[in-house]
Amino acid sequence: MNTFGTLFRLTTFGESHGAALGGVVDGMPPGIEIDEAFIARELARRRPGQSALGTSRKEADSVELLSGIFEGRSTGTPIGFIVRNTDQRSGDYADLARVFRPSHADYTYYNKYGVRDPRGGGRTSARETVSRVVGGAFAKLVLRRYGIAVSAYTSQAGAVALEKTYKDCDLALAETNDVRCPDPAVAERMAAHIRQVKAEGDTVGGVVTGVITGLPVGLGEPVFDKFHATLGAAMLGINAVKGFEIGDGFALAAMRGSEANDVFVPGQDGRVHTATNHSGGVQGGLTNGEDVVFRVAFKPVPTLLRPQPTVDVAGQPAVVEPRGRHDACVVPRAVPIVEAMAAMTVLDFLLQQHARHLR
Amino acid sequence: MNTFGTLFRLTTFGESHGAALGGVVDGMPPGIEIDEAFIARELARRRPGQSALGTSRKEADSVELLSGIFEGRSTGTPIGFIVRNTDQRSGDYADLARVFRPSHADYTYYNKYGVRDPRGGGRTSARETVSRVVGGAFAKLVLRRYGIAVSAYTSQAGAVALEKTYKDCDLALAETNDVRCPDPAVAERMAAHIRQVKAEGDTVGGVVTGVITGLPVGLGEPVFDKFHATLGAAMLGINAVKGFEIGDGFALAAMRGSEANDVFVPGQDGRVHTATNHSGGVQGGLTNGEDVVFRVAFKPVPTLLRPQPTVDVAGQPAVVEPRGRHDACVVPRAVPIVEAMAAMTVLDFLLQQHARHLR
Amino acid sequence: MNTFGTLFRLTTFGESHGAALGGVVDGMPPGIEIDEAFIARELARRRPGQSALGTSRKEADSVELLSGIFEGRSTGTPIGFIVRNTDQRSGDYADLARVFRPSHADYTYYNKYGVRDPRGGGRTSARETVSRVVGGAFAKLVLRRYGIAVSAYTSQAGAVALEKTYKDCDLALAETNDVRCPDPAVAERMAAHIRQVKAEGDTVGGVVTGVITGLPVGLGEPVFDKFHATLGAAMLGINAVKGFEIGDGFALAAMRGSEANDVFVPGQDGRVHTATNHSGGVQGGLTNGEDVVFRVAFKPVPTLLRPQPTVDVAGQPAVVEPRGRHDACVVPRAVPIVEAMAAMTVLDFLLQQHARHLR
């Protein structure tokens, strides 16, 4: 179903070329000041057409908040919102209705529903994530009252990877360049790589790294809904994501216990800390108070500016002609989406943890 | 909460050293023949003490089915089951109550609940997964009626990795050796590696690869509950898992669209297929009818046969003395757990897909 | 949370005097023809200002469907919709912010959320039900393909009750008069009663009877989610509802088993039927193929056209002055809301039942 979360919930609707996208934020704690300019800024970060690297499709992505707010504060009732589609060129997609684009969702959706909405991929378009960014912005407004910050950045764009860890970067720098990499020199190499790939009519994937700071100890719900299991599902539910790891992730498979263990030490702040953070801030499925660090792998955008062989709806060989306006690398624009999904995950666990405590 | 699934659901309970573990399987379709010997075999695959590579803890792991079955067939009502704990040496763990073991869940659980059950890690013990294997066995009994098979194998144990893909192996061979690797030569190298690590009082992690065949097109629920998002959460909810990828996963981040795209071709069976399977059987979050292939990263077991520095419950420096009986590499025994979680995920999506269809 | 249903789900948002109300219909089966004129007619049935009996507040209640429909048919993706508020006289309610209206939700909401939206009761206004009627209209579009019909009528308005059962009435007549009673003579007495009560500045409650025909045997989910338990919750979740009964309901408490039992008989249609229907079409929590019959009790509207004593936000004695535009008897307008909630309940159970069946 199109709902994410247990106590803090986002339900979304809308297709790429329909009248509007939108959603309902349910479980927003009451009395929170709603900073509409902040929400607009978050949306602007996701917006296509921000730079020469991305699609030329332009969307204002102006959100209209319809309920749940009174005199600038949340009332605790659901917040309905819509984002109208303004730049709909349905004609661009008309002849796509007859073929299945490779590595797109055309074939699978058609088989699932028996219905095809070919306009820009319909519901499967990444345009759907606009609603997630709105939901995440609301979550961030709550989390900052607890001193919890969620940030993300591009750590790999195709063949170019940032070798440093987040500890060695100033994450604020990620927002100063088009690829959202916190190391300006690497950012420039990434940008050059993406431009080159684009010039070849091709695309590349990449990796987004997420960092969550200020977390209390104990968030997450055993045994199935571990913190990183729910966070992982949140990430894997983003378009084009094919992998998720927390802490040292897949590298831990080759490590020994004596290397990988995060030894507890008394902290100077009077709290217990770990000397290292191979675990990525989660042990036994619960946050341990260290920074949560995770990585999300994105496949390349499957729409190419070249013809591709495929089959048509009758199962016969056909060719997909290059169409539409697409990013050569979706990763920079995925950064705010990763943050949004992470923020909603954290807030939901925080509310669940509140529920447990007797008073 | 301790429930997994939407229409096919497993709810589990039980700790390492309590009276019993168990659970409730809800949503089992009616009229399915219950092959109790099959369930016992699945449990035996997870059982500790199967080989010299693992822990010396021995558990019969005999399951008692308490309801939901009449004259050898499922009735459609919930199936309650218990597995009694028989080899409880609580004394082994008594002095552990005062310290937090590194990279275990002691510290996080204590902070979450304010209560500590030090007996073998309590609920956080991997012993909890016995209930998942039972749930998975029931799911497999249903899936095989649809021609869907779920299998898994060890593709990496510490420093030793299987380089072949599943297509180049006979997966049936995985069950013929202690490490559950389908290549006997690699299996022997893995076993030697684990023995060496164990002799050093250390542990290693590894990777389990899962393969699901016979799937229909269209399983998965947009947009948040994509097939691989739910499957990923199922895997990340298994103890010690730190990473998940589907298809080529993280490797896709460095690939170009022109390499990564799975081109559609007419199949000899009259169905549409893809020429390659970089996507791992999932496109747009829905199964595309190809084999689903995924990889699951396990960190090393944190319990070492060496002293480790840590802090105690008062936050003061302390030492964890080596105790208990543990595996040097948990991955071989995790194979049936990966299969169980995957089988339940698939069946749940299958039932959800049935719900959609009008008749 | 503001979501109703499991597989067919309605999530709603919106307040009486906000920008818009609306919701998301999730789980709509694909390929259903969307009859927008039917949806508009259902909304018109709920609309205030239909007759001299009701409030003078006038609302066009025009719904805008934003997604999930392509070329006139449902696509299986969520259907977002909004209904703009056009006749917002917030000024009417300004001074109500200082007092708690008797038997309204002012006091309880204020204590729950610590926030007060005094504009027409905010989210607690029955205006919220406009979204339910939209959701119910979609459900009806599906149900009629299965030959399932949901209807309701006013069987009691204050002191005037219809003594006949639905079997002795032509239910189509209910829509021919302002009170929605299928007996024209009784309808006229009800209307006269409501006019009299209104003239006295007072209000009355009433009872709506619901009838569902064409149901298959076996809908409902044991043991907690019995058909009538979920239906009952659906009804008790409607504003002003204080009681629910199925079949002979409370009257069964005084009956003997030998009177109350519905004896099975072979039907002329080749199916099994019951000779009587004291059970109201549900046995053991599941539909038995007979008509489902239920009754829903509404309390009187608490807003009176007279001053009422109360306390203010400081807990001091105060007076509520008569304000706003309200119905003297809400029951006639509640009829389509009862139908809507019943239709969504039935469709959800139908989809759940589909899920169970192996193919």
Next chain:
Amino acid sequence: MNTFGTLFRLTTFGESHGAALGGVVDGMPPGIEIDEAFIARELARRRPGQSALGTSRKEADSVELLSGIFEGRSTGTPIGFIVRNTDQRSGDYADLARVFRPSHADYTYYNKYGVRDPRGGGRTSARETVSRVVGGAFAKLVLRRYGIAVSAYTSQAGAVALEKTYKDCDLALAETNDVRCPDPAVAERMAAHIRQVKAEGDTVGGVVTGVITGLPVGLGEPVFDKFHATLGAAMLGINAVKGFEIGDGFALAAMRGSEANDVFVPGQDGRVHTATNHSGGVQGGLTNGEDVVFRVAFKPVPTLLRPQPTVDVAGQPAVVEPRGRHDACVVPRAVPIVEAMAAMTVLDFLLQQHARHLR
């Protein structure tokens, strides 16, 4: 599904004549002292064979707690429990497999699942409620720490009704007689009535009244999950229940707003109260701090000690011969079940309300 609740959850399993019934209590707050004697007493209240009025079936109903408790306190992890069936006379029911008993669940279950477990009604037996009483006992252990008390009593047994309200009775007296009526004189008339009915081979229904005291203001979740909607579903999910009302319930339908409104008054305790309680402690779907009062209608037990006409599995006319051991009036034994379901409902809402609050 067989799960009740959102944050405090009970999942149950088990049939009348299987090996055992049981369940899982999930979401139990940690650190609560587990009074096992109290749980046993609650079970004893539900147990058949308590008096000459009931069935002669005897069950020890001894519960075994399998997990989630350490050193006498809840750990916050799930509590698994089983109650073994000891007095299973399956032979009693063998020939019932061929006919459908009137007003029982035989026919509906058979059609739903295509499988028939004729042993004592299988899962449809009220014996399933033993698990609910266990779940309710855990909830009560938490609620009493908040000063919240849940009690219930028989207010009608067939033709004999208690005319007084709960305010005019000493509810503690309900446990001093076999019918659980707090007025000893009326209790005696009820008992005589039931004995008479039983002597005639017949059965009667009745009404249970529930009272919840000590509630905070604001429990319940708008708009669908109103306090009394969820409470109503909890009650309607109990075997044989056909009606539910809160406060004055159906009587409110005939009342005027000027009579029915509960006017707010400053309380001597410094809190706001209502001068009357027609609303039954709920306004706008949320508790208002007054006592919650509700009534639950039970139909007569359908098993009679007389032959009854019916059809067999082939749809042909047949006769149900009197068999088994059943109560002539189930209402006295339903009292602890009503309390259990109410206690779980309240605790779940309390935890949900905790979740909302920022700290």
